[in-house]
Amino acid sequence: MKLIHTSDWHLGQTFHGQERHVEHRAFLTWLLQTLDVRQADALLVAGDLFDVVNPSLKAQELLYDFIVEAHRRLPTLDIVLIAGNHDSGNRVELPAPLMKRLNTHALGRVHWQDDGSLDAERLLVPLTDAAGETRAWCLALPFLRPAEVTGRTGPAASKEESSASDGRDDTADRHDYVAGIGAVHEQLIAAARDRRQPDQALIAMSHAHLRGAAVSEASERPIVIGGEESLSASLFPDDIAYVALGHLHRPQQVGDARIRYSGSPIPLDFSEVDYPHQVVEVTLEGDTLAATESLPIPRSVALKRLGPADLDTVLAELEALEDDPDLPTERRPWLELRVDLDGPQPDLRARVEAALEGRALRLLRIHTRYPKARGEAAGSRRVTLDSLGPQALFARAWEEEYGEPADEAVTRDFAQLLQEVMDEDVMDDEDASHTSTEGARP
Template sequence: MRILHTSDWHLGQHFMGKTRQAEHQAFCAWLIEQVREHAVDAVLIAGDIFDTGAPPSYAREQYNRFIVELRGTGCELVVLGGNHDSVAMLGESKTLLAQLGTRVIPGVCEQLDEQLLVLHRRDGSPGAILCGIPFIRPRDVLLSQAGQSSQDKQQSLQQAIQQHYQDLYALAEAKRAELGGDLPIIATGHLTTVGASASDSVREIYVGSLEAFPTSAFPPAAYIALGHIHRPQKVGGLEHIRYCGSPIALSFDEAKQQKEVLLVELDSNGLRQITALPVPRFQPLLSLRGSLKELDGQIKQAAEQGSVELPVWLEVLVGTDDYLNDLQLRIAALCDGLPVEVLRIRRERGNASASLQGQAKETLDELSVDDVFAQRLSHESFDEREQARMLALYQQVVSELREGDV
C-alpha cells in the first residue's frame, strides 16, 4: 500500500498583498505527476486545505479541479479538516465528492465509525485502515466545567483527545479482525505535538487549552500522518510519527526550508519505508539580513534567482542602529532594475534598541494578534501577577473565538 502524506496547503492565502494561486496550481499539477509516477494508492491531506473558513472562489475551484484530476489517476483521496478550515464549508460537498473517490472528514463526527475508513489498493483490495482524525476543537470532545483552572482544562482536553484516538483505534482493530487481521492501521491528526518545531505562519490552535500533545498519548498505529506544523519533521525522533510540512513557504522564515510530501509504503507487517519527495520551489522567496552595504551585494545575488516574469519576493532586515527615515527609498534604489520585489522591510534592533524602540515603524502586517496584545500590555503598569492574569483572560477569549470559527 502506497500513501502520499501532505498537509497545510492553505489554498487562497493572501501573502502581503500577493496571491499564491499560481504556486498552488503548479504544486497540484506536480503532485498529480508524483501520484502517477509512484503508483500511489491514496493521498492524505492532513488538514488546512484552505487558508480561511471562507476561501475565495478561485481557491475552491483549485480544490475541485485537483479532485477531478486525481480521480483520473485511480488514486483515492482523503481530506481532513484543519483549524483554518470551515467544518461547514468542507462538509457541504462531502456527499458529492464521495462519488469522485474523495472522502472528506471536516470535523469530529457524531458517529465515531464515520471517521473509520478502509483505504484500497489500485486493484480494489483493502490495503490499510485509517483512523481519520481532523482538527479537534475542545467542544467536540469536552464539556466545560465551572471552576477549572487553566492547568485542569489542559489536562482534561489532553485526556479527551487521547481517549478519542484510543476509541477510534479500538474500532480499527475490530475492523482489521473482520477483514482478515493483517491490514496496517494508520492515524491522522492536526495538532501541535510536544517538541515540534513550528514557524511564524503557524497559528497556535489550543491557546489557553492545550499547548502540545504528547507522543505517548498516540495509539500504536503503523503510521501517524500529522498536519499543522509547516516544517517537515519526525516527532520525538520517531520514524512513524511525521509532519510532512506545507508544500510552499507560507512565511519568510520558511523560505530556506526544503518543502516535501511523504511517500509512505506499508504492508501486512506495518511500515516498510518513508521517502521524502522534494517539492520544487515555484516562487523564489528570500529573507535577507545585514547593513545597507551588505544588502547591496545580497540583493544582487538574490536577483540571480529571479526573472522579469517571476521576480524574487524579498523580506529585508536592516541590521543597523542608525535610524534612517529614508530607509524604504534606499532599499528601493538597491533593487532598481533587478528582478526582485520587496514585500517587507524590517529594522533589526541592535545595541541601540532601547532608544529606538519607540521610533521603530512597525506595520500591522508585521505583527500577529498576540504581538499587538503583548505590546499593548507592556505599556500598562501591571505587576507580574496581574499581567499573567490579563494574558490568561486574553488567551481564553481568543481560544473561544477560534473554537467558534466553523
Template sequence: MRILHTADWHIGQTLNGWSRDHEHRAFLDRLQDVILAEDVDALLVAGDVFDGINPSGEAQRLLYGAIARMVRSCPHLQIILTAGNHDPAQRLEAPEAVLKELGVHVLGTLRRGAEGVDLDRHLIALRDRHGAIRAHVLAVPFLRQADLPGLRLGAEDGDEPAITAAVRALHREMTEAAVARVGGLPLLAMGHLTCSGGLASDGAERRILIGGEHAVPPDVFPGELAYVALGHLHRPQSLDGGRVRYSGSAFPLSASEIAYDHGVTLIDLSDGVSHRHIPIDRPVPMFRLPRSGSGKLEDMLAALAEITLSSDTPRDKQPFLYLSLIADRPVTMLAAEIETLMERTPARLAGLSITRSDQPAQERPPATLAETSPEDLFLSAFQEVHGTPPDAHHLAAFRDALSEA
C-alpha cells in the same frame, strides 16, 4: 500499497499582497507527477487545505481542478481531506456528496452519534488498485473545544493537563472502536495539531490554544496506530520513532521556512509500515537579506547583487525577498529608497523590517487583554516590525477588520 501523506497547502495564501496561485498550481502538478511515478493508491491531506475561512473562487477552483486531474489520471486513487485550523470546515465539506462518488472523502468536523464518534464516517477503508482493502485510516479533523465532551478547562487529570487528557481519551476511544472493526489490518490516523517536541516556525503557524494549552505529547496516539499523518507544523519531521510524522507544508509560507526541505511523505505498506520523504522543488525562490539579523542598506544591496535575477521573469514567478534593515537615516527615507529599488528589481517584496540603530528594546506585551487593548497591541506590533508607527490608512484598515471580527 502506497499512501502519500501531505498537509498545509494553504491555497489562497498571499505574501504582502502577492498571489501565490502560480506556486500552488506548480505544486499540485508536481504532486500529481509523484502520485503516478510512485504508483500511489491513496492521498492523505492532513488539514489547512485553504489559507483562510473565506477562500476565493480562484482558490476553490485550484483545489477542485487539481482533484479532478488526479482522479482522471489515476482512477483508482482515493483522496482523504481533513480540515485544519485555517480551513472553513463546513465549506470544505459542502461538495462531499459529489466528491465521494470520485473516491474523495472530506471531513471538516468531528461527527458524533448516540454511541460516540461516528466511525462509519471517520474510519475509512483504503483499497489497492484491485479493490482489496489493505488498511484503514481514522480521519480526524482539527479538534475544537466542543469536540472534547466533559472537558474541564484548567483542571488536572493526574499528572497531565485536562486538554491532554481529553485528547488522549478521544483517540483511545476511537482507536479501540476502530481496532474492533479492522480485522488486524494496519490502522493509520490523521490529525491537525501541535505535538510537543515538534519544531514550529514563526510567522505562518498559529498557536492553537484550548484552555491555554497548545501542544500534546505524541503518545496521545495509541500504540495500535501504525502511522499518524499530522498537519499544522510546516517543517517535515518525525516523532515517536517515525510513527508520528508531519509531512510539512508545500513550500515556504514565511521567512522562517526558507531553509526547510519541503516535500511529501510516501508511506509503504508492502512489508510492514515504512515511510520516506520525497523533496519537491519550490516553484519560486525565496530569500532573506541578510540571512540572519539585520544589516545596512549597502550590505543588503551587495547581497542582492549575488542573486541571479532576470527582467524576463514573469511577475508571478519572480523571487520573494524579505529585507531586514538597520536604519542609519530616517526610517521614512529608507522605506522610500526600498520602494524605489523594488520598482526596478525583478523580485517581489514579501516583508520589510526596519530597526533604528538607537531603538530601545521593545517591551514584552502585557500578558492579558485586560491590561491593554487590541489597538494598542497593533500599534506596538506595527512599530516593532516596521520601525515606524502606522499611518492613518493602516489604523483605519485595522479598525475595519476589528469591527468585522
C-alpha cells in the same frame, strides 16, 4: 501499499497582499505527476486545506480541479482530506457526497451518537490497493475544537450538564477539553481495531501540535489545548503503523519514524525560507510500516531574504544577488530586506527602489529597526509589529503596563481566550453556511 502524506496547503494564502495561486498550482501539478509516477494507492491531506475559513472561489477551484484530475489519472486512488484549524469543518464536508464519487473522503468535524458515544464509523476510511482490496484503515481525525469534544458543549450534552458547567472554573473546562480529546482518540482507535482484518494496517491522520515538535518562527497559528500548545504522542499506540500529522510547517518526525509532519508544500513566511518542503511517501507491508521517503517539492517561486544589516550592506547584498530577467513576472522571486538604521531615513524607500530598477525581483517588505537606540547588538533578531504573534504582543503589552512579566495563570488565560476567539470565527462561518444551506432547500 503506497501512500503519499501531505498537509498545510493553505490554498488562497496571500503573501503581504500578494496572491500565490501560481505557486499553489505549480505544487498541485507536481503532486499529480508524483502520484502518477509513484503509482500511489492513497493520498492523505492532514488539514489546513485552505488558509481561511471562508476561502476565495479561486482557492476552492484549485482544490476541486486537483481532485477531478487526480481521479481521472488514477481512478483507484483514495484521497482523504481532514479539516485543520484554519478550515471550516462544514465547508470541507459540504461537497463530500459528490467527492465520494471521485474516491475522495472529506472529514471536517466529529459527530456523536444519541447515547453520547463518538460516531467513529464515519471517521474510518478504508484504503484499497489497485485491485480494490482493503489494505489499511485511515483514522481520519479533523482538528478538534472544544465545542466538539467537551461534554458540556458537545451535541450529546444535556441541558442539565450545560447549566451545571456554568459555575465551574477554567481549570475544569481545560481538563474537559484534554479528556475529551483523549476519549475521541480512544473510541476511534477501538473502533478501528474492531473493524480491521488480519494484515490490514491502521493509519492515523490528525491536525494537532504534538509535544516536542518544532514550530515556525512566525507563520503557524497556535493551537491551545487545555492551556497548553501540544498533545502527547502517546495518543497513538504502537499498533498504529503510521501517523500522518498536519499543522506544523517544518517537516519532522516526533519520537519515532512512524509519527511525522509532512510540513507545508511552499514557504508560508520568510522564516520558512530554508525549510526542506516535501511530501512523504509511506510504504506498508501488511499491517506494518516498511519505509518512508521524503520527496522534495521543487520551489516554483524563490524567496530571497537579505540582512539584517545596515543599509549600505543590504544594498551591496542586493546588487550581488543574481536574478533572471527572462522569468515571467509571476515567477520572479519574492524579496524581503531587513535594514538596521541609526535613525529615521526618509530616502530609504527611494534608495531601495533605485537599486531594484530593472531587476527581476518582487519586493514584498522592508523591515527596519534601530538596534543602537534599543541597545541591541547589530545583527540581533528583528522585532516588528507584524512579526509578533498575538501571544508575544500581549506579553510585551502586559510587561510595559505593569512593569513585570505576566505570570503563568495570566498567560494561560490569554492563550485560552485567543483560542476561543479563533473558534468563534470558525463557528460563525459554519453557522452562516448552515443557515444558507437550510434556506436553499425547497
